[in-house]
Amino acid sequence: MSAPTPNKAAATPEDILVLLQALCLPLDAEQVALAEAAGRVLREPVCAPEDQPPFDRSSVDGFAVRQDDRSFQFRIVGQIRAGDWRPRTLRPGEAMRIGTGAALPGDNLRVVMKEDARVETDRLTVLRQDSERNIRFRGEDARAGQVLVGAGVMLSPGALALLASVGCARPRVTRRPRVLHLATGNEIVAPDRIPERGQIRDSNSALVRAFLGQWGIIPEQRRVAEDAERIKSEIQNPQSQNENLDLLLVSGGASVGDHDFTRRRLEESGFTVLISKTTARPGKPLILAQRGNTLAFGLPGNPLAHFVCLNLYVRAALEGFAGQATRTAFTPGVLAADLPAGGNPRETFWPARWSLQDGSATLTPLRWSSSGDLTSLSAANALIRVRAGPEQLPCGKRVEFVPLERS
C-alpha cells in the first residue's frame, strides 16, 4: 500500500465555497407549467403585460353610484356581476348593483356597501355615508411593463400566484440537475436486509435522497461494493445519461483502508481532482473533482461527515447550478448550552437544533458521541461553525451557524 500524495494542500471551507461559486454556473433554463415550477428558480424577469388590476373593480358587494352624488335615495337601473362588462354612464340618482371584483361601469364612481344600504324592489336607501370609494383602481397594484418578479428568485407559492395572475403560465426556470449517487463500501447492506457480522446498513443513500428531494431532485442511486473496476464503470458510464451528468456523488470509499480509493477511481475516469482534503472537521477527506461539465464529490462515508458536506458544499453547488440570487451564508446565533468543541486546533462544524426564542436565534448543540452517530442528526436543523483555536464556547456565547432549511 503506497502512501498517496494528495495533489493539493488541505483547503479551507472558504476555499471550497469560493471554488464552487466559480465552478457551478447556472444550468440551462426551460419552460415549465406553473404546477411544475414550485421551488424552481426564475431565469428571466416577469413583467405585467397590462395594468394590474386591468380595470376598476369593486372591492365590495354593493351599489355603484356617481362619486359626486351624495344623496340618500337611488333607483337601481341594472346589475353587474364579476365577469360582466357593462359600460354605462350613470346619471345622478341612478345606482347599479355590483358584486365584489366586478368591473365598474364607468369613471368617477364610488360603491355604496351593501351593509350600508336598504333595498326595496328597485329603490335603494343609503343608511350611512361612507368616505371610502370601495374601488380597486386600474393599475393600482402594478403598471403595464413593470417588473413583478426578478430573475434569480426561487418561486414561492405567492410568486406562482402572481405569475398566474399576469398570464405567465409557463415560466422560464432552471432545469433540474442530473445527479448520480454511488454508495460504496464492502460493509454496507440495504436497510431492509439483516447485516451479517461486520456489516452495517447503508444510511447514506436515504440521507442523500432526502437531501436532494428538498431541491426537487430525484437522483439515480446505486449501492456498489468497493471493486475498482465496477466503480470505474459506474462513473464512466452511468447508463445513458453520462454525457449530461451534472453532479456525481460518491459516498464512502475508505473501507479498503485507503481513503484515496475514490480519488483514484475519479482520476482513472478522467476527472481532475481539485480538492482532496479540507482543514475542517468532520469531512476532512472531502474530494472535489471535475470532468467537463460534471462536478464530482467524494464524500467521507461516516454519517456526520456526510451530513456536513452535503449541507455545506453540495448545497452550495446546487445553489450555483440553480442560478439562485441569494446564497446560503452563516449568520449569528446564541448557544443555549455549552458546546464542547471549543478549543480544538481544527475548525469544526457541529450539528445543532436552532429555533427562535423570544425573537433571537438560539442554538442547542446536539450531542454526538462519534462521527457515526446518527441519533442526534435526526433532530439537527443547523450547523454551528466553531473556529479553530483556544476559544471556549459556554452557554450564552454568540456563534455563527447556517440553518439547514432551503430558503
Added chain:
Amino acid sequence: MSAPTPNKAAATPEDILVLLQALCLPLDAEQVALAEAAGRVLREPVCAPEDQPPFDRSSVDGFAVRQDDRSFQFRIVGQIRAGDWRPRTLRPGEAMRIGTGAALPGDNLRVVMKEDARVETDRLTVLRQDSERNIRFRGEDARAGQVLVGAGVMLSPGALALLASVGCARPRVTRRPRVLHLATGNEIVAPDRIPERGQIRDSNSALVRAFLGQWGIIPEQRRVAEDAERIKSEIQNPQSQNENLDLLLVSGGASVGDHDFTRRRLEESGFTVLISKTTARPGKPLILAQRGNTLAFGLPGNPLAHFVCLNLYVRAALEGFAGQATRTAFTPGVLAADLPAGGNPRETFWPARWSLQDGSATLTPLRWSSSGDLTSLSAANALIRVRAGPEQLPCGKRVEFVPLERS
C-alpha cells in the same frame, strides 16, 4: 336578494384554531418506503433493534493492537477490511491492518492510526503514541431497545438516515390527505387565456397547488363558474373519492354579489357550517364546515385573504391531519419599518418578509395597496399579527409573527 343570517357570530382567530385542533385528528397511518417518507410524520416510535454500532468498529485506517501493548515494533499478522468479520486474539507484538469502519478482531484493543506508523513488509513501526483508542464502541450511539425517533416527528433527511441505519425500511407514517379544490367565480379564466373585459386570470389555483405541494399533497383542482347546481354536484360527487375526501377548499364564491353563496352550497350538500366569518382581516368572510370526516373551507377569493387563510387556518388543519407533535405558533420579532396597520379597530394579519439580522428575527412589512395585490405576496414569508386597537407600530417595535416555511 335576502340578507343571509350567519348562523354564528364572527369567530376570533383563536376560536378557529382551537376548533381546528379539536376537529382535525390524525389521519390513518400507512407504511411507505423510505424514499416516500421524507416530510411525512412518523406515527410510532422507532427503536434500535440492536446496539448502535452493533460491534466495535475502527474509526480510522490503521493497525489494531492490544490496548496494553505500548511497544513501538509490531508484526502485521493479518488484515481486516470493512465488511469483514475476523475474530482473533492478538498477542503482544502482533498487529492487524484495519480499515475505517471495520470490526475489531477482539476486545481490549486500540487502533494505531496509519499516519502515526511506518510499514515495511510485515513490520510496523509506531512513530507516535496516541492516547486515543480510535474505536467506535458497540452501543456507544444507542442501546438495543432505545427509542431513536418518537411518534409525531416530521421525518427530516437526518431522521430518514437514522431509520435506514436501524433497518426501519418501511416506516409507519400518516397518509396524505385527499384534497379537492374548487376555484369558483364567473370572472376567472385560466392563466394561459387572455381575459376578456371584466375578467381576470385565476391565481388562486396556482397558490393553493403550490401551498399544498409544500406538504407533498397534490390536490384535485377544478375551475367552475358560479352555477349553484354545478358547484353542488362537484361538492357532492367529486369523482370517485367523495366518500374519502378529507379536505374541500372552495375559493371565491362572492361574485354573484352575495358572500354567502358558498355557505349555501355547502349546506345544501349536507355540510354543517361551523364558522361563517372571523373578526380578523383580511379573510373576514371565511367559512368552515364539516360533513362526516370531510372538513371544508370557503376561502374569500381575493388573493391576500386567500394567502392569509391558507397559511393560518388550512395549515393548522393539515398539521392536525398529519399528527405533527409540534404546531405552528406565533413568535416575537422586531419591525424593520413602520407598519401602517396599527390602530385599526380590527385585528389584522399583515404579509411580511422575515430574516435573521444579527441574530434577531426582523420583519419588513410588505406594501399592499389592496386586498387583490399579489405583487408583495410573492416575497412574503411571514404574517405579522396586529392586535385590534389604538397601538401604533413604528420601526423597531416588537410584534408577533408566524414564519410561513413548514417546519
